[in-house]
Amino acid sequence: xxxxxxxxxxxxxxxxxxxxxxxxxxxxxxxxTPVARRIERLENExxxxxxxxxxxxxxxxxxxxxxxxxxxxxxxxxxxxxxxxxxPEVRQYFTIAGDPDGLVRFRVRNVDHLQKVVNAIRxxxxxxxxxxxxxxxxxxxxxxxxx
Amino acid sequence: xxxxxxxxxxxxxxxxxxxxxxxxxxxxxxxxTPVARRIERLENExxxxxxxxxxxxxxxxxxxxxxxxxxxxxxxxxxxxxxxxxxPEVRQYFTIAGDPDGLVRFRVRNVDHLQKVVNAIRxxxxxxxxxxxxxxxxxxxxxxxxx
DNA sequence: GGTGAAAGAAGGAAGAG
DNA sequence: CTCTTCCTTCTTTCACC
Numbered sequence: 001x002x003x004x005x006x007x008x009x010x011x012x013x014x015x016x017x018x019x020x021x022x023x024x025x026x027x028x029x030x031x032x033t034p035v036a037r038r039i040e041r042l043e044n045e046x047x048x049x050x051x052x053x054x055x056x057x058x059x060x061x062x063x064x065x066x067x068x069x070x071x072x073x074x075x076x077x078x079x080x081x082x083x084x085x086x087x088p089e090v091r092q093y094f095t096i097a098g099d100p101d102g103l104v105r106f107r108v109r110n111v112d113h114l115q116k117v118v119n120a121i122r123x124x125x126x127x128x129x130x131x132x133x134x135x136x137x138x139x140x141x142x143x144x145x146x147x
Numbered sequence: 148x149x150x151x152x153x154x155x156x157x158x159x160x161x162x163x164x165x166x167x168x169x170x171x172x173x174x175x176x177x178x179x180t181p182v183a184r185r186i187e188r189l190e191n192e193x194x195x196x197x198x199x200x201x202x203x204x205x206x207x208x209x210x211x212x213x214x215x216x217x218x219x220x221x222x223x224x225x226x227x228x229x230x231x232x233x234x235p236e237v238r239q240y241f242t243i244a245g246d247p248d249g250l251v252r253f254r255v256r257n258v259d260h261l262q263k264v265v266n267a268i269r270x271x272x273x274x275x276x277x278x279x280x281x282x283x284x285x286x287x288x289x290x291x292x293x294x
Numbered sequence: 295g296g297t298g299a300a301a302g303a304a305g306g307a308a309g310a311g
Numbered sequence: 312c313t314c315t316t317c318c319t320t321c322t323t324t325c326a327c328c
Contacts, residue, residue, distance in 0.1 A: 013200035053160035095284040
């Protein structure tokens with residue numbers, strides 16, 4: 001379904017989604033036509049979910065944080081996913097294999113706001129415990145623009 | 148520095164980063180040339196940090212994982228950041244306030260590859276311990292891939 | 295997966311407001 | 312100084328092998 005050439009194409013698009021098909025073709029060693037066909041197929045199959053520009057935050061002293069979540073026994077992780085979706089501050093959600101059960105990433109205005117968000121997650125009945133990690137610094141390799 | 152038309156352009160690129168400049172131009176009511184110049188300016192000013200494709204991990208057969216890192220006493224977190232930069236699989240790096248000291252996110256082909264990456268991080272002398280979280284499912288709110 | 299031709303998009307130069 | 316209009320070059324798309 002997804003072969004090695006597809007993976008190369010995906011690796012390129014993950015780094016620079018605006019790169020022309022012709023340039024991607026050069027890098028993976030094919031002509032433009034099959035690369036365009038592969039990209040179209042990957043989009044239709046849902047392997048590529050979309051393309052987004054990464055925009056710099058208007059840095060206002062907000063906090064970036066992760067919260068690890070442990071569920072009470074017998075709870076389906078899909079219930080956690082639903083809770084994450086309902087909390088508007090949550091920007092990313094991960095179901096984890098093992099301990100913890102889930103990880104959410106969110107951005108808040110200050111520590112009071114952080115407390116509110118964490119309590120919104122905790123006060124749902126299915127959460128046995130949380131542990132919050134506050135981000136002091138971060139970088140992302142996908143943010144490099146290649147010409 | 149960033150005017151209303153810039154904001155419209157950013158809103159479009161956030162939704163579909165692969166949209167042709169000509170089509171963006173049509174939507175914001177300008178011709179293609181100034182739109183291209185604006186996009187170039189926004190890139191150079193760092194407002195646009197990059198363009199990424201959102202890939203459904205489960206279909207590539209690759210693993211997405213986080214590793215929490217605890218440093219041995221007296222180690223500067225900047226040393227950890229350097230290590231993270233040297234491991235090519237690492238896609239995101241976070242310095243954490245408290246415990247753990249750092250968090251890295253990376254993508255690997257399989258469990259053997261995962262072991263290799265974790266050991267590359269562990270075998271650096273400054274790492275006191277690690278804990279790896281394997282992602283089973285993930286989502287991002289569309290406008291949220293910013294770091 | 296590749297080819298070639300038509301359609302379309304990007305990039306540069308010149309000029310109007 | 313920014314937008315528009317052309318013009319040239321490069322890219323994408325499609326029928327076909």
